[in-house]
Amino acid sequence: MAAPFFMVVVESAVMNSSNMPQGDQHAARALGLKVPVFRHLRDSLAQGEDPSWLQLSDPMLAGAFPSPLGFELLLDGLKAEAPVARRRANLLTSLAGKEMPEIEELVAAATDDGTLEDISIALQPANPPEGVETPEKEEHGKFLEALRGDMKVALVTRAVFRKHATIKIGLCEAKEDELRLFKQFAGQEYKLEAFPAQSYLAVRRGEHAHALQVEFVVPQAEIDAIFNSEVESPPQERDNYLELFRQFFQQERLPRFVQEARARLKRLAESSALEHAWNHAHLALDRGRQEGLIVGIAAQRSGKVQMVLLSADSIFMRGIVLNPKAEDFVEKVDAFIGEDRPLVAALQADSPTRNHGSKVLEHLRKSGKVRQVLVPVAVVRTLLREVARRLEESHLTHDERQALMLARLVHCPRAAALHTPHIVRAFVAGRSEVNHHRLDTFEIVFVQSLLAGRGVDVNVGTHDELKSVPGVDPTRVEVERSTAPFMSLADFQNRICLSEQEWRVAMCFLRCRVSEEPLDARALHPIYYQALRQLVEATEVVELEDVLKDPAKAQGLDWEELLKENGWSERVPSLVRRCLTRGGGRRPRMHANKGGRLEGLEIGGMLKGKVVRLSEIGAFLDVGLRTDGFVHVSQVADQFVKDPAEFLEVGQEVSARVLSVDLEKQRFRLSLRSGAESERKERGDGRGRGRGSGSGSKGGRGQREERKIPSHAVDSRPKSKPGGGGRRDDRDSNKREKIKLGKDPQADRWKEDIDPTNPFYQFFQEQEEVQKSQGDKA
DSSP states (O other): OOOOHHHHHHHHHHHHHTTSOOTHHHHHHHHTOOHHHHHHHHHHHHTTOOHHHHHHTOTTTSSSOOOHHHHHHHHHHHHHHHHHHHHHHHHHHHHTTSOOHHHHHHHHHOOSHHHHHHHGGGTSOOOOOTTOOOOSSHHHHHHHHHHHTOHHHHHHHHHHHHHHOEEEEEEOSOOHHHHHTTGGGTTOEEEGGGOOGGGHHHHHHHHHTTSEEEEEEOOHHHHHHHHHHHOOOOGGGHHHHHHHHHHHIIIIIHHHHHHHHHHHHHHHHHHHHHHHHHHHHHHHHSOOOOOSOEEEEEEOTTSOEEEEEEOTTSOEEEEEEEOTTSTTHHHHHHHHHTTOOOSEEEEESSHHHHHHHHHHHHHHTTSSOOEEEEEOHHHHHHHHHHSOOOGGGTTOOHHHHHHHHHHHHHHOHHHHHHHOTHHHHTTSTTGGGSOHHHHHHHHHHHHHHHHHTTOEETTTOOHHHHHTSTTOOHHHHHHHHHHSOOOSHHHHHHHHOOOHHHHHHHTTTEEOTTOSSGGGGSSOOGGGHHHHHHHHHHHSSOOHHHHHHOTHHHHTSOOHHHHHHHTOOTTHHHHHHHHHSTTTTOOOOOOGGGOBOGGGOOTTOEEEEEEEEEETTEEEEEOSBSSOEEEEGGGSOSSOOSOGGGTOOTTOEEEEEEEEEETTTTEEEEEOSOHHHHHHHHTTTTSSOOOOSSOOTTOOOOOOOOOOOOGGGGGGSOOOOTTSOOOOOHHHHHHSOOOOOOOOTTHHHHHHHSOTTOHHHHHHHHHHHHHHHHHHHO
């Protein structure tokens, strides 16, 4: 009979527990961080520090996370780990003094809230959900009560759901127009662990529109297998109790699992949608003022085309409505444009506008180059809804103003984003299904990213720019500088009187380009001024002016002693050099073709990728992220692998599991092994460490002491050929003197410590059997 499922679950958890990270190490490893970095982030946020300060200028991190969106995704993961850590701490507190080591090890090894919830059943049985009827027979009621308090059943059913659950998507009965958008999902069936998370928001939207029906299904055979291996029942009433167990799984366990799976898929889908929107919004909005005339083009519902002409100073010049099907369409376009030749055409990104606008562009390009810019419809609608009419626009019709908003957005996209930040979220696909708190944060982070690189001059910054700087009251700054300009950032602080935390985050964005302090015009935070001057004075060779001309000299200064004294990160010199460079400190532009960010990875998650390179130590997979994932040779297959090329080839598509992520070094490791085997290998099993083959309820796994092979057994070891293993030459083995060996005094001890699944152990066992068979023949 196969081993019970619970033994597999417990064995994996207990094997990992001795080497499993404890306390903060759980969350740090799940987030791809080092423990000191994780603790610093957690404590700083608890003290109310602004994330912008931590990401841009904190000397403990020193620009370790250059991507603002990636850092925000990391903070989302940090917040998600907080309740898991609290539940784990509460469980360990409840277990104190109860002498339940196996459960304590399971708690220590658990990595998610669902598993901790199942373990807590051992202390307090779960309550039946509302609406579940009590069986008529008393024995059946006791059976269900026992199941609600059975930790084994809870853990095994969750493990089976995660591994074998299937998502089935079907169409509901509705009007053809309502179903048209969701027909692509009809009839689709996915394994839960392989479901494309980026599609979940569209599926969820289909559910809310009553167009799609999503069902989570676990094979009946898997449920029955759990009952046969983990549940005790009277043999004569097996069928009745099996039916009760099926009902228990469907009514009490499955809804919990589905809720957990939906929450996970939604979180991953939101992160994917925000990342995709960030790339598009940066390309569209992170642009300065457009010189020259701009023509705005928008199609009307009547089939006609509304055109407006905007001057280089963003002033409405004139507008016209044209019929693109009219014979004199081209002549009217020429009459409208006249001698004013536009350099840019702003088109609303809908089909009618693109079709009619192409005719206008084709004609305009005959007399010169005209650049086309497509603006999403949602962005235009947001502008119409939230931007108030100016006095000079009071006579414009709705269609004229719509075309005017298009032209003004293209005239200066960055100013439009600062004035109307809500247009940023218009780039998020399926935003109606995204958590509104995440949308708000996404909007704030994006707007601040537009300011961080270029900075905001305290003397000439606009109201929209100042209001986007954290901790700054724009009206107060405008009133204060109207009396006299700020002479430096120190003068700004003396007159505005920001709190310590407000000052730290505001100085990440503010500049003073006419300052008495030359460093105020650069992106360097004032906390580094004194340290930089101290190091420059200590050299007696380099002057501050030299460092400002050539910022690379700042990184060449002797920072070592100062970093140790202040406890700063070793990355501070590199951060200072980047910030002193003109235009430095600018956040890197996120192009869509660079792939996704590592911050969105989930430990244990499944990814589909393609093998792009093979080496002796492993393989590299392209999974659509900014860097390729690495699969160590020990993670290529469940059995021993000498050369990855024997199992993989370049271009092969595979499914891999995420083992670990290192955000600071921007790399991650994958595994192609099955789940349990992958965990064993990742923890170091198979390298001379392992559990004993006995019952071992203690579950510990320690490092085995090195033992010397007895001298009388040295000559019996099979000799391998250079470069690897291989059978001995039969001729050499026949010539060698056969030595009769006595029993190894430590043989029994080795049997207890050696893992029989270790590939090296299996290799030498095979060699020993070959040698023994040759001796018998002789």
